[in-house]
């Protein structure tokens with residue numbers, strides 16, 4: 001019996017050891033074939049030349065011309081690479097390049113194919129040269145450099161390893177000009193640092209817009225100086241009743257700047273005329289009854305409306321949009337317009353028409369959920385398709401552009417399957433394959449490539465209360481949606497993506513992303 005026990009323990013120990021060995025001790029490969037490297041979103045073209053560039057303690061980052069913007073991008077690169085390598089990676093202007101191992105960042109006006117956000121990365125054994133037509137292209141290219149280095153590069157402590165990148169050339173530019181994520185900070189409030197982390201994570205996958213859903217029935221999240229009770233009272237709670245909060249204008253400006261430094265445009269949304277209970281609690285005069293509504297901490301929708309035939313309402317909209325426009329360097333103000341079930345259509349249409357004029361008066365472009373296409377769209381309006389195909393059709397018939405956010409594919413708060421504890425499933429269960437296997441131009445008949453400005457993945461926060469939960473619902477689905485927005489459909493196949501996503505896992509771990517490890521993906525578990 002004792003002998004048997006020993007045999008069992010030996011077998012058990014061996015089994016555990018071999019499992020451990022297969023999971024953890026496979027050495028990182030020496031990169032020599034650039035075409036085999038995993039880059040998500042997948043680039044336009046990659047050619048390999050068979051060698052390796054090595055980042056060392058003497059590597060410097062040179063900028064080809066003076067200028068604050070180029071300098072700032074170079075410092076981003078230095079900051080990305082310094083913690084794990086322990087190298088200084090000083091930023092200098094070009095002219096004094098040493099022979100070995102330098103990095104050069106350059107702007108090249110003549111390479112028009114690259115557009116606003118494309119880049120070309122040329123890697124030889126002696127130098128890594130990143131060129132772009134515009135600074136945003138250089139910033140997108142930095143994200144590719146991060147993914148070409150070993151995953152340890154994302155750790156914030158010193159890693160003892162060699163830092164090699166396979167040689168060759170990558171040319172890359174995006175399919176869609178608008179590639180976005182949305183965070184609902186109204187149902188649950190998220191602090192500035194959480195939003196900054198989300199910005200960092202979406203920047204890593206080359207997204208360029210963050211839509212902030214700043215108001216809803218459960219909370220008003222942005223200080224409006226001319227209507228101070230909106231944030232003070234209307235922002236004092238959230239779903240479930242604990243917590244709440246709002247951004248002061250200074251905090252919001254800091255967030256906008258943080259995003260802008262990463263070539264991400266914030267799209268602020270004030271949802272109206274429905275989804276307005278938080279405003280209706282703060283100012284009785286916004287209610288047709290003249291009586292303030294009660295704070296709301298549940299998750300029902302469609303019960304609130306601004307009083308659309310009262311002039312005070314339009315003064316309110318004008319003041320709020322005016323202050324928001326002043327805080328917003330980006331082109332868009334999102335006026336919501338979804339699920340206004342408590343506003344009769346004959347009131348909804350004139351309200352949306354006036355709200356659009358107010359946005360124009362403040363020098364901004366109108367953005368709204370697909371229902372706003374029932375009104376008369378102003379020039380350059382952007383309509384966000386989430387539910388009703390007919391509304392997307394009405395939008396393009398009026399000359400509007402469409403953002404594709406089909407709830408059945410892009411809503412990151414939908415559960416992965418029936419066992420997912422967080423999230424909802426009113427639109428669909430969305431597994432990792434389902435979030436990837438769809439084509440924006442096939443969603444609504446007649447809504448074609450030329451009508452589609454881009455793609456956005458919204459994360460509603462009725463059930464999502466903290467950063468770990470945000471990450472669990474967003475990742476990995478947001479990565480696939482980022483690829484749909486960046487990469488041509490001819491280069492997107494689920495089987496290929498599934499393999500690349502699995503191989504990308506060490507980077508998710510190094511970035512400490514709390515992702516959902518779907519059974520559909522063979523997650524690589526060694527570093």
Ligand code: ACM
Nearest residue numbers: 338339369386407
């Ligand atoms: C929405 O999901 N109500 C836009």
